Amino acid sequence: MQSFQDINTASLLETLVSLVAAFILGGLIGLERQYRQRTAGLRTNVLVALGASIFVDMASSLTGSEGAVRVVAYVVSGIGFLGAGVIMREEGNVRGLNTAATLWCSGAVGACTGAGLVIEAAMGTLFVLAANTLLRPVVDKINSQPLDVQSAEVTNTVYVVTSSERQKEALALLEKELEDLHYPTRDLEVHPFGGENVKIEATLAATSVNGAVMDLIVEHLAALPMVRQAYWSASTTE
Known part of the structure; x- marks a missing residue:
């Protein structure tokens, strides 16, 4: 009270x-x-x-x-x-x-x-x-304007998640897929991803890519039996 x-x-x-x-x-x-x-x-x-x-x-x-x-x-x-x-x-x-x-x-x-x-x-x-x-x-x-590559450095990266056992196979297919479409890799890195998987990061040499083409690439990669997940991203730095 x-x-x-x-x-x-x-x-x-x-x-x-x-x-x-x-x-x-x-x-x-x-x-x-x-x-x-x-x-x-x-x-x-x-x-x-x-x-x-x-x-x-x-x-x-x-x-x-x-x-x-x-x-x-x-x-x-x-x-x-x-x-x-x-x-x-x-x-x-x-x-x-x-x-x-x-x-x-x-x-x-x-x-x-x-x-x-x-x-x-x-x-x-x-x-x-x-x-x-x-x-x-x-x-x-x-956002609708074309990217000015002279004032911004663009890094395009393709990511593929696969099992540790099929890492080499997935890596070779990824490189071949990108080279066939004239997107050679500048750098390749492999990192542990979970208990049994690895994540492959393929950084492209090209600073400008066709988004529709990249979507098709990752869609094709994701359909492969040894690939658990595939996606790509673009980042810029001033």
């Missing part, structure tokens, strides 16, 4: 304002993500914003601003682990980075509301939405 006797109406009102703001602002960010059918949509972004707001508000009520600052640091790292859960690697491509970054920003918005910085949280929400919407055409425009 002591908890009911210690109720502070003014403090409860501030908490209510913080939670409502976190709910609305996190919902705005989540709506954009839900519309694009991303992994972390409306409910996830709202919950992240609310959770951050609750933690910061609680710390502020118990220990003041110094305690709130310490909790904010833990909230940032905690949401980082949550964001890592939505990042996926599929066939050499990393997906979900933007979704993870958006969750991180939702947490920051929630932390602002928990600290009573509602105006700052609203401003942050607007900039997050702008980054996810207004910058999209710019990114699409840049």
